[in-house]
Amino acid sequence: MVAYQADNISNKTMKKFEEQKFNLGELKGISAKNIEEHLKLYGGYVKNANLILEKIPEYEGQANEDTFASYVTSELHRRFSFEYNGMRNHEIYFESLSEGPKPFGGPTLKHAIEAEWGSFDKWLNRFQTLALTRGVGWAMLWYDKKDQRLLSSWVDEQQLGQLQGCAPILALDMWEHAYVYDYPTSEKKKYIEAFFENLNWEIIEGNFAKAI
Ligand SMILES: [Fe+2]
Numbered sequence: 001m002v003a004y005q006a007d008n009i010s011n012k013t014m015k016k017f018e019e020q021k022f023n024l025g026e027l028k029g030i031s032a033k034n035i036e037e038h039l040k041l042y043g044g045y046v047k048n049a050n051l052i053l054e055k056i057p058e059y060e061g062q063a064n065e066d067t068f069a070s071y072v073t074s075e076l077h078r079r080f081s082f083e084y085n086g087m088r089n090h091e092i093y094f095e096s097l098s099e100g101p102k103p104f105g106g107p108t109l110k111h112a113i114e115a116e117w118g119s120f121d122k123w124l125n126r127f128q129t130l131a132l133t134r135g136v137g138w139a140m141l142w143y144d145k146k147d148q149r150l151l152s153s154w155v156d157e158q159q160l161g162q163l164q165g166c167a168p169i170l171a172l173d174m175w176e177h178a179y180v181y182d183y184p185t186s187e188k189k190k191y192i193e194a195f196f197e198n199l200n201w202e203i204i205e206g207n208f209a210k211a212i
Contacts, residue, residue, distance in 0.1 A: 018046070022098045028194055029193070029197060030179070030191070034180070038177060041090075045084075045087040046087050052083060053080070059072045082159040086158040088168070093171045093172070093173050095200075095203050096171070096200060099200055100198050100199055101199055102202045102203075108208065109201075112150055127152050131172050136175040137156045137174055139172040143212060144165070144166045146165055151163065169208050178191065
């Protein structure tokens with residue numbers, strides 16, 4: 001097997017993503033054990049996003065002459081969006097559960113939700129239904145910067161379904177690892193309800209304020 005050498009210049013200048021710390025207290029309906037295991041998974045996304053960026057220069061220099069190196073380079077690029085979006089989605093998820101629960105601090109986001117869906121409760125009902133989509137993935141609330149409106153949508157794995165040009169405002173992790181220590185898969189609705197009981201809406205409003 002060919003030994004591939006890292007591009008020294010690229011690696012010396014490469015910035016690393018930092019694993020974020022979250023101020024998570026005791027949560028209602030989501031156990032410390034589940035959070036502990038989930039944070040380890042988040043750390044894996046950060047580590048692997050860094051690893052991919054580190055490894056790409058090792059292979060891309062050979063990609064024109066070597067089919068295997070070309071194949072590896074392509075797959076590393078293809079997997080980067082899975083790791084990167086996984087890292088960022090988890091940061092939004094854990095931030096929204098930090099220092100909470102807290103109600104809305106101001107009217108801006110609540111009014112934007114009401115303008116799009118008629119009332120907060122109508123949005124909540126539809127969002128919770130969205131979160132019950134079969135399969136693993138994410139229920140997301142976005143701000144569409146181009147049309148200046150809120151959207152909710154499902155994201156399968158993180159590389160599939162992230163809405164281009166939209167800022168994530170709220171991210172509900174519906175991979176089974178997010179609740180498997182607390183609820184069987186047939187009772188994931190209880191996990192969704194627990195998630196909403198713990199939310200810090202001031203942080204979510206902060207995401208919206210940055211987006212607009
Ligand atoms: Fe997760």
